[in-house]
Amino acid sequence: MKLTCNNITVDFSGLRALNKVSLSVETKEILGLIGPNGSGKTTLLNVLGGQLKSNEGSVKKDNLDITTMPPRLRVKNGLARSFQIVRTFESLSVFDNVKSASLTTSKSNVEKNNYCNEIISYIGLNKIKNELANTLNYGDRRRLEIARAMATSPDFLLLDEPAAGMNDNESEILLNTLNVIPKKFNVGILIIDHDMSLIMKLCHRLHVLESGETIAEGSIDSVKKHPDVIKAYLGKDF
Ligand SMILES: Nc1ncnc2c1ncn2[C@@H]1O[C@H](COP(=O)(O)OP(=O)(O)O)[C@@H](O)[C@H]1O
Ligand SMILES: [Mg+2]
Known part of the structure; x- marks a missing residue:
């Protein structure tokens, strides 16, 4: 199964929080959604979970168009999310x-x-x-x-900063738990987190946002080397 969003644009009274963002995640895979504070990560999760309507773009689960489906129906259709x-x-x-x-x-x-x-x-x-x-x-x-x-019983789990506020030991336990969920329960995970060491150990692929735009996507190695990503994270431990 595949959860996809295409060309998602979100405007908040004058501020473009997301500009034509597209991504997809498949069951059994863990996709990391990263980017500096305010880059639009939570907004994108809200669009996927149905808590927020995008101005443009579509959300699909396989061939089912869920762009206008309310959150509780999305849950019934296999989309679960946790909040920040x-x-x-x-x-x-x-x-x-x-x-x-x-x-x-x-x-x-x-x-x-x-x-x-x-x-x-x-x-x-x-x-x-x-x-x-x-x-x-x-x-x-x-x-x-x-x-x-x-x-x-989700097919997709959307997690917004699950390790926020955890100490190293708690994040390690969380990492081990999340690591096996995709294969054991046949679930795809889309995870946002600031803990880069957790993200790097856990994710199969990364999608990077900055100021509402996709600046890089792909394997951890390719994203780490991407000049725009290095610039966006300049001075931070990436
Ligand atoms: N409900 C809202 N109304 C107005 N602006 C918002 C709202 N939610 C988020 N924003 C703005 O949209 C941008 C993206 O926010 P957000 O998605 O929360 O970023 P992130 O999760 O990457 O830190 C920020 O500039 C934020 O201030
Ligand atoms: Mg956020």
Whole structure:
């Protein structure tokens, strides 16, 4: 399966946040979306997830045009996303948070329970599955958010800075979890993150934005050597 966007343009009252951006991600692959602050990464994820309408361009899942499809229908069609700011149900347990996300699927109740338990152990939340979400530390909350996204049985997972605010140990655990998701669950991942060492270890391909424009795309090696990328990241550890 393939998630594609073509010539996406987004204007915010006078500011062009995205200018004719096109990319695609396939199941079983991890695509990194990188670029300086304000380059349009979250805006593009919002267009893919349906939280924002683009002024121009289209979004497709295989041959299905989902450009105008509302977010909850996109979830039903296999698109799950996490947000830059954690969104969980604070007063529900870890298990109930994950279970509530699985309600969008057509699985039977028993299948939902089994699948949620599988996801919870896989993401490493088993020991705390009966704890309330508001008692979790930051790293666990971020992983709970990914577990909730996975509970919708997605074909594509859109992750906005999942490692933000994590310490080195927490990012390492996240890296190991995300690394195996594509092949184990037949999912394609589109990930935004500022942690370049995580991105370089995790991603199969990169897409680089600067000021709303694509400045490079391709393998990690080719992107790292690209003069525009070096310029955009000048003075930063890339
Ligand atoms: N809702 C909005 N209204 C107006 N401007 C916005 C809005 N969201 C984002 N922007 C602007 O669009 C640009 C891209 O933002 P964003 O996609 O959040 O960048 P990134 O995620 O790469 O840091 C920035 O200049 C930002 O200030
Ligand atoms: Mg952002």
